[in-house]
Amino acid sequence: MLLHHATWPEVETYLKRCKGIVIPIGSTEQHGPNGLVGTDAICPEVIATEAGAEAGFLVGPTFNVGIAQHHLGFPGSMTLRPSTMIAVINDWTESLLRHGFKRIYFFNGHGGNITTISAAFAEFYAQWSLDAEPCPARLMQRNWWELPGVMDTCRTLFPVGEGSHATASEVSVTQYALPHAIKSVAMSPKIAPSGSFTDAADYRARFPDGRIGSDPSQATPEKGAQIVAVAKQALIADVAEFFEIKPAAAAAQ
Amino acid sequence: MLLHHATWPEVETYLKRCKGIVIPIGSTEQHGPNGLVGTDAICPEVIATEAGAEAGFLVGPTFNVGIAQHHLGFPGSMTLRPSTMIAVINDWTESLLRHGFKRIYFFNGHGGNITTISAAFAEFYAQWSLDAEPCPARLMQRNWWELPGVMDTCRTLFPVGEGSHATASEVSVTQYALPHAIKSVAMSPKIAPSGSFTDAADYRARFPDGRIGSDPSQATPEKGAQIVAVAKQALIADVAEFFEIKPAAAAAQ
Amino acid sequence: MLLHHATWPEVETYLKRCKGIVIPIGSTEQHGPNGLVGTDAICPEVIATEAGAEAGFLVGPTFNVGIAQHHLGFPGSMTLRPSTMIAVINDWTESLLRHGFKRIYFFNGHGGNITTISAAFAEFYAQWSLDAEPCPARLMQRNWWELPGVMDTCRTLFPVGEGSHATASEVSVTQYALPHAIKSVAMSPKIAPSGSFTDAADYRARFPDGRIGSDPSQATPEKGAQIVAVAKQALIADVAEFFEIKPAAAAAQ
Amino acid sequence: MLLHHATWPEVETYLKRCKGIVIPIGSTEQHGPNGLVGTDAICPEVIATEAGAEAGFLVGPTFNVGIAQHHLGFPGSMTLRPSTMIAVINDWTESLLRHGFKRIYFFNGHGGNITTISAAFAEFYAQWSLDAEPCPARLMQRNWWELPGVMDTCRTLFPVGEGSHATASEVSVTQYALPHAIKSVAMSPKIAPSGSFTDAADYRARFPDGRIGSDPSQATPEKGAQIVAVAKQALIADVAEFFEIKPAAAAAQ
Amino acid sequence: MLLHHATWPEVETYLKRCKGIVIPIGSTEQHGPNGLVGTDAICPEVIATEAGAEAGFLVGPTFNVGIAQHHLGFPGSMTLRPSTMIAVINDWTESLLRHGFKRIYFFNGHGGNITTISAAFAEFYAQWSLDAEPCPARLMQRNWWELPGVMDTCRTLFPVGEGSHATASEVSVTQYALPHAIKSVAMSPKIAPSGSFTDAADYRARFPDGRIGSDPSQATPEKGAQIVAVAKQALIADVAEFFEIKPAAAAAQ
Amino acid sequence: MLLHHATWPEVETYLKRCKGIVIPIGSTEQHGPNGLVGTDAICPEVIATEAGAEAGFLVGPTFNVGIAQHHLGFPGSMTLRPSTMIAVINDWTESLLRHGFKRIYFFNGHGGNITTISAAFAEFYAQWSLDAEPCPARLMQRNWWELPGVMDTCRTLFPVGEGSHATASEVSVTQYALPHAIKSVAMSPKIAPSGSFTDAADYRARFPDGRIGSDPSQATPEKGAQIVAVAKQALIADVAEFFEIKPAAAAAQ
Numbered sequence A, B, C, D, E, F: 001m002l003l004h005h006a007t008w009p010e011v012e013t014y015l016k017r018c019k020g021i022v023i024p025i026g027s028t029e030q031h032g033p034n035g036l037v038g039t040d041a042i043c044p045e046v047i048a049t050e051a052g053a054e055a056g057f058l059v060g061p062t063f064n065v066g067i068a069q070h071h072l073g074f075p076g077s078m079t080l081r082p083s084t085m086i087a088v089i090n091d092w093t094e095s096l097l098r099h100g101f102k103r104i105y106f107f108n109g110h111g112g113n114i115t116t117i118s119a120a121f122a123e124f125y126a127q128w129s130l131d132a133e134p135c136p137a138r139l140m141q142r143n144w145w146e147l148p149g150v151m152d153t154c155r156t157l158f159p160v161g162e163g164s165h166a167t168a169s170e171v172s173v174t175q176y177a178l179p180h181a182i183k184s185v186a187m188s189p190k191i192a193p194s195g196s197f198t199d200a201a202d203y204r205a206r207f208p209d210g211r212i213g214s215d216p217s218q219a220t221p222e223k224g225a226q227i228v229a230v231a232k233q234a235l236i237a238d239v240a241e242f243f244e245i246k247p248a249a250a251a252a253q
């Protein structure tokens, strides 16, 4: 169930049986010559939507602009400052707690978000810790590509040129999700260079077409479908474990 | 063209012919017994998407959680604090300026956002004004229901019970956009009470099922289609006027 | 009664009979060739002071620098950033709540403040809404020129050239309030151009002497007296309605 | 010349001969049984206004709510948080720099403001220092009671019971400034206790009627006139020295 | 060379030959029954100080309170909010850039800091990326236990009960650094439980004496000396690589 | 007892007999040709450490980077913005209150910190004052040179050329604390010029080698030992008075 497609009485009913929600969280940033600017938001959104529909959990709005300062050398990339993102995550989380949500699962599609999401969690918990009150909710984040089985699938599908940005896998997932938006673009070199980076100028100088270590020309919607199928089941299992409030854990809080 | 469905080279090409972008901006909040929590995001998103496809302008990611503190008495509603929203709009806007965008059109679906968006614009311009440098970009916001012809259409379709929150028209638009998410719910009284409000407790006490002045049981997807058709053409015209950079105006800036 | 001219025991006594206070709120910005930089603060201050003296309500300190980034192209204009103003309004409001004030009426003299004041109210209410506690106070803002009867009076006095900034009416009110500060200045064209604006550079380019649509050379202190007389009575009535805590409303909160 | 009573062309003309401005800065807080809540704003305002009129320097709007958290136990007191006040002083100062002001003299009426004003100056200078650019302006603050000759006058007028809050002198100054607002109130003990304090609860417990060490029943408007006369001349001299931009100093900057 | 033990002319001279600095960064938090509250600051400080002395690089002040909200259930633990820490790291970094430092190496002793340090780096780079200017400096962080060879040494010394908080290794390092502060404390169970945690209440409920998975009763100053010796050499090598500004990299920036 | 050298059970035990803690607070800034960059942190740290060891009170981590924007013209100086420092002091203080500390004594070594520390205290108290709750803790700051007897000692040791920055006394204290870091540097003129300053550019222009009014070539570790001995005893007495919670004061709070 998508929160945006539900009514408030439906949410009220849902909360009687489950206190958990999944928030897809991505980025708006360049993904190389044939990858979509929305890739990192689209991937967790499509996986979470299918999993939520199958397993009956609630999926909140997609957090669609994240930490992408290093991609600003490429048109269309957008970023939040980390301090802004911390404030936003805090407001979203406080809103959900207000309604009694106790498990908030940020389902992440962008490596650049990970540390800021984690910092946001510490900011949120800090208020409770400083007030010497147990926080009634637990927050977690999971990257879609780290769900059990997903990386194995990707490696099998793309033994060469998976890469670390604008990967063959994530481009495949978006091609599955949005077949009308498949791009056919020539890329050279076939496999992009690898390495690290700092700011936007540094990134663009090192990775001229935006890719890092990848050959996303291998992407196909069929491979995307395979990845989504694996990720969906893994997400359902992961969420089920996180949402269940075990007696001991509840006591600990 | 949706930014999320484009590649960065496509955005680069777009910027050679047009410096404008439309950002749908909504809210995540209760919309009464049969209105979707995502209504205020879905309405501008669907209108902008159709208009952008027809007219060839770029549509950015939907700003999907806005100012909805007064709806927090109803499960599923989420809010930003205005100070947070100002920071986010500033980060989005700075990102777009970085790429050379000079016209940013926030296409709004939520009355509660209007004043904070306006404050955010002043915050953004203030930096330029204090630095005594002309700002290279212009920002504007437009509510979808205020586009020429839209209110007339709504009044014709719903002469009674249009209301001001969870309106018959906006529910119709979401039914058009998401026919699989149409809800059939009994409401009483037929037309909800009207009035003003302050915080969430006050709102819920005055408007027990969330509606203000409306009878959204009249909504149909067909009526939604009519509204969207009118709004789409009006948006295309409004955007065309805003995006065009007239020589005199450019000189003034 | 002016708060600044009262002692704390007098305020304590006042609070036993009334929980309301009026805060004049204005701006420090250019008002054309013959309008005072303090016009937008002076107008609500003089009206509120006279009304408070007659009706016995408390008038707080004047909030004298507001949102005027667009006027910074003219010497003497000062601005707060909207985020700063939100913080200040929050501190003022929290201070007043501490003493038991339950009705805070911001009496505004500057169009550029309206949206930021509104955003500040949402920021203030949000804390209560997120905490799921009813806010014990209600905030409102009113522009002096929107009080019943005031615009009619202005239009009657100035059928041509009232304008929208540095208006004939507001200049008249300041001439009534400060007869020793009446300026005699030639203006050309007689009626200033009209239009919209963005930042300070844009404003100054469009409106070279600072006026928008007005001919304030028509201003006289006598006309100002007429406007103040009408506004004073309307303010007394408006405040009386707002300050009265009706049983039903109290229950709703 | 008061900024609020001037037009922008008058300010423009002023800036050709002088780059300095005086900002009265006070507080809105209890001042004991017969002292006005606005005392700390009224005192610097009246002295600065008279001095500015005599010496021809510009006086800006009065900063009328300062740091008074410790007075919040008494009705009518209002406070900014120091972080808010720093932001406001920064915005005011940036606005004035925009117009070419190079000497900004904060003329202070409240001991509780001193350290926050100083912190605000460091915040303002820090941006320039971090950017390795010389700041084009100099900021200073002066308490009115520390001007040469003022304390001597106060001690002569009130050899006993001058005190440190709600002093006989400051109450006299307000009686001179606002003879219609003179209060006749019995106080006991004649001289209030002395000591230090932390927060509002602590202050009220130690100083039940708000005074510290003072006997303001001695205040008279005539004594206030004497104090203002001394302070006015001292302010004129102090400002003259500060505003003059000596060649060497200018080079050093 | 320690910055705190140097004079400014010495720093000036240093900058002629090297643009790099190492900042030890730790935490003030409980480290179990026999671990020092300062453990996470002491470890990187002692390693960096010895390495800096041997290799001649500059070591800045120790950042000694970090993100430890989860330890607040134990007396003596102190935390920054992540948003505060981001602001501090930004101010430190801006200060160093002012002097021409181009390589800032945060040498970290606390796992809980990692993500916030990373977010702070993104916050810092974002300003440059949004301004479309290449950042003249590079920032990196390294955890002392992740330097080549260190973990191997720890595992060899403590094949059982190394743990993940209040580890045998870090306690050993502090015993080496501060032999007068070695504590002899009985612990039970011998090896503490393992697991994850959220806020302070959750942490204390799961890990009653503060340790996670460790048996720090095995710690000795001699083992600490071995660890420091390995870490020191690895740090020297790591810093040497980071500080060297290669022509290509410089051009890329 | 140093907090960093204690375990949490030791802190727990300490809190049963004493609710007070001393926080050395300094700066990282140039101190002239022979003064250490860490002087202002080292001085209070060494005095507090010796006093705490003798008298048995707890000494927290040293706050080692303060307000030094005016020193940024000299390599190695680092600053916080005052708004950042207020946030940090608030986080430190909230952390300590969490554990039951009721007396927090900031022992300061840098004149530039004084006003911001004071503003931070007001920020902290303001939350309690606005919430109408008595703050359970008291904060104070003391400069080490203002302890009874210290200035007399300094004047006796250095009748000429003590100065106000990079003083003969503070350099002596650091020579006592760090005899291996004594610098032998020629200075000219023997006594540095005196005066005030604004930002970093202004400071460097007025005081080319960083000193103000001092001749620190007179410094010796022996004189430093004398100063520390006097300051230590004075600190013990001052802390004892502050930490004792007298019945009346407790009731007042």
Ligand code: NI
Binding pocket: A031, A039, A040, A109, A110, A165, A166, A167, A170
């Ligand atoms: Ni990606």
Ligand code: NI
Binding pocket: B031, B039, B040, B109, B110, B165, B166, B167, B170
């Ligand atoms: Ni709506």
Ligand code: NI
Binding pocket: C031, C039, C040, C109, C110, C165, C166, C167, C170
């Ligand atoms: Ni006006």
Ligand code: NI
Binding pocket: D031, D039, D040, D109, D110, D165, D166, D167, D170
């Ligand atoms: Ni006073």
Ligand code: NI
Binding pocket: E031, E039, E040, E109, E110, E165, E166, E167, E170
């Ligand atoms: Ni550790």
Ligand code: NI
Binding pocket: F031, F039, F040, F109, F110, F165, F166, F167, F170
């Ligand atoms: Ni010093």
